Amino acid sequence: MRIATWNVNSIRSRVDRVEGWLERSDCDVLAIQETKANESQFPMLGLNALGYEVAHHGLNQWNGVAILSRVGLADVEIGFPDMPSYGDPPAHEARAIGATCGGVRAWSLYVPNGRALGDPHLDYKLDWLEHLRRAAGGWLSTDPSAQIALMGDWNIAPQDEDVWDMAEFAESTHVSAPERDAFRAIVEAGFTDVARAHTPGPGVYTYWDYQQLSFPKRHGMRIDFVLGSPALSSRVKGAAIDREERKGKGASDHAPVIVELADV
DNA sequence: ATGGTCGGTGGCCGA
Secondary structure, eight states: OEEEEEEOSOHHHHHHHHHHHHHHHTOSEEEEEOOOOOGGGSOHHHHHHTTOEEEEEOOSSSOOEEEEESSOOEEEEESOTTOOOOBTTBOSOOOEEEEEETTEEEEEEEOOOOOSTTOHHHHHHHHHHHHHHHHHHHHHHHOTTOOEEEEEEOOOOOSGGGBSOGGGGTTOSSSSHHHHHHHHHHHHTTOEETTGGGSOOSSOOSEEOSGGGTTTTTOEEOOEEEEEOHHHHTTEEEEEEOGGGGSSTTOOSBOOEEEEEOOO
16 A cells, blocks of 8 residues: 655646656555645546545635545544634634545645744644644554554654755744654654655755755755554555656646555 | 746735
8 A cells, every 4th residue: 555645736736747646656545735725626526537535625725635545535534623723714724634544544734834933823833733743642542553644744844954954944944943842742642754764864855945946956855744653654665755746847846755555 | 147936816925
């Protein structure tokens, strides 16, 4: 079984790329983020024709998360318990969707960006992550053998080698101590970054800004992760970051992260 | 040559 996560940066502008990638990559479950579509705008039919069921949560042009699965898709859940909101009215809230696919509890997560040190959006990001930790820790306490994959764009670079130049990030989000602490707390709750051992750095990234020729200059960040529960992590046979998908016209600014699971 | 992008939207903002 093969599962993956990909921030597609608009499903409507990227649907040909996503369908082409699914046809090539033999992926059973794909968590996507930043669909930038509401429910009626989501291009469902082509994905269904490829054999994928889709669960999507999108409100407007901001954010939006979905799970595509060809191994069943049941018990869809929008958000996690006590997921905090931000803004009045909250305009950016389509950030988490969960479903059970082929025995795996798959989550597609779009962690708040945080915007800048000192910005209230960073407080919201940290609060959101704390609530995610509580929820995910609770799921493991309830069922320590649960196969859970927390997949998505975490908007955190947990290690110095996860950005091309730490000096460039001295006054930036994504690398700050509170953000890294929040990520580590979820790891300490029992979840493992399962792709890292199979895609060792430095210089291994999942995101490259569209600006300033970041991709050809290899100015990237590793911010997309699959965090596996113990039972899921023990099934991991391999992982890859599909850097090729970042190339060429019409690419998302993120690359897919793929994790290969042993049969049970 | 010291700048160079996308997306969705609506006449800029977010990443």
